[in-house]
Amino acid sequence: MFVQFIKKYTQKPWLLLGTLAFIILLTILGPSEKTLGANLKLVLLHGAWVWAGKVSFAAASLSALIFLFLFLRSKKQSPAWLNTSRASAYTGLFFWFTYLPMSLVVMQLNWGGFFFDEPRWKIPFLFGIVALLIQAAFLLFNHSLLTSIGNLVYGVVLWWTLGISDNVLHPDSPVAQSNSGNIQLYFIGLMLVTLFFAIQIAWWIFTKLSEKQKSSTM
Numbered sequence: 001m002f003v004q005f006i007k008k009y010t011q012k013p014w015l016l017l018g019t020l021a022f023i024i025l026l027t028i029l030g031p032s033e034k035t036l037g038a039n040l041k042l043v044l045l046h047g048a049w050v051w052a053g054k055v056s057f058a059a060a061s062l063s064a065l066i067f068l069f070l071f072l073r074s075k076k077q078s079p080a081w082l083n084t085s086r087a088s089a090y091t092g093l094f095f096w097f098t099y100l101p102m103s104l105v106v107m108q109l110n111w112g113g114f115f116f117d118e119p120r121w122k123i124p125f126l127f128g129i130v131a132l133l134i135q136a137a138f139l140l141f142n143h144s145l146l147t148s149i150g151n152l153v154y155g156v157v158l159w160w161t162l163g164i165s166d167n168v169l170h171p172d173s174p175v176a177q178s179n180s181g182n183i184q185l186y187f188i189g190l191m192l193v194t195l196f197f198a199i200q201i202a203w204w205i206f207t208k209l210s211e212k213q214k215s216s217t218m
Contacts, residue, residue, distance in 0.1 A: 016204065019197045026190055031183050039109045040183070046102045048191040050124070052198040053095035054159065057131075059202070060088035061155025064148040071145070079213055082144050085151045087206035089135060091198050096128045119165045127158055 023045070030041035063085035070078045103121055115121065134154065138147040 013204075016197070016200050019193070019200055023190070023193055023197060026193060030190070031186055033183065039106075042102070042109065043106055044183075044187050044190060046099065046106050047187065048194040049095055049099045049102060051191055052194045053092050053099055054162070055195060056088050056092035056095060056198050056202065057155045057158055060085045060092060060151045061153075063088060064150075064152040064155075067148045068145075068152065071148075077144055079210070082148060083206050083209040083213065084202075085148060086138075086209055087202045089131070089151050089154075090205050091202040093128075093131055093135060094201060095198065096124065096131065100125060100128060123161060123165050127161070130154070 027041050027045045030044055033040050063081050067078055067081035067085060070076070070081065100121075103124070107115060107118075107121070131154065134150050138150060
C-alpha cells in the first residue's frame with residue numbers, strides 16, 4: 001500500500017515540485033522566537049534538510065547491506081536492492097549539496113560571519129566532497145559489488161563521525177533542548193514532509209535506474 005502511494009505521487013515531476021512548494025510554505029509560516037527571531041524558520045528547515053540527507057545515506061547503506069547479504073547467501077545479485085542503494089545515495093547527495101549553502105546562510109544570519117572551522121560545517125563539507133567523488137567512481141567503474149560495499153561503508157562512517165564530532169558554535173540538539181513544544185512539533189512535521197520529499201526523489205531516481213537497466217538488457 002505504501003509503495004503504491006509513493007508510485008502515485010512520483011509519477012510526474014510536478015508532484016515533487018508540489019511537495020517542495022509545500023515545504024517552502026511551511027517554512028514561511030514557521031515559528032519565530034526571541035533569540036533568533038524569524039531566522040528560526042531557516043534554521044529549522046536547515047535541520048530538517050540535513051536529516052533528510054543523513055536518512056538517505058543511511059537508506060543507501062542499509063540497501064547495500066541487504067544486497068550483499070542476498071548475494072552472499074544465494075550468489076545472485078538483486079538489481080532492485082542495488083538500484084535502491086544507488087537512488088538513496090543520489091538523493092543523499094542532492095540534500096547534502098543543497099544543505100551546505102543553506103548552512104552558510106544560517107551562519108551569516110545567526111553568527112554574523114562564516115566559520116569554516118566549525119565541525120558542523122567542516123565535517124559535512126568533507127563528507128560531501130568524498131560522496132561526490134566515490135559516486136562518480138562508482139558510475140565510471142559500474143561494478144555492483146564495489147558500489148554496494150562503498151555505499152555501506154560510507155553511510156556507517158558518516159553517521160559514526162557525525163555522532164562523535166564536537167561542536168564549537170553549533171548547539172547540541174537545539175530543537176530537542178527547546179522549551180517550546182510548538183517549535184518541537186513544528187520541526188517534527190517539517191522533517192516528516194521533507195523525508196517524504198526525499199522518498200519521492202529516491203523513488204523517481206530508482207524508477208529511472210530500473211528503466212535504464214531493463215533497456216540495456218533487451
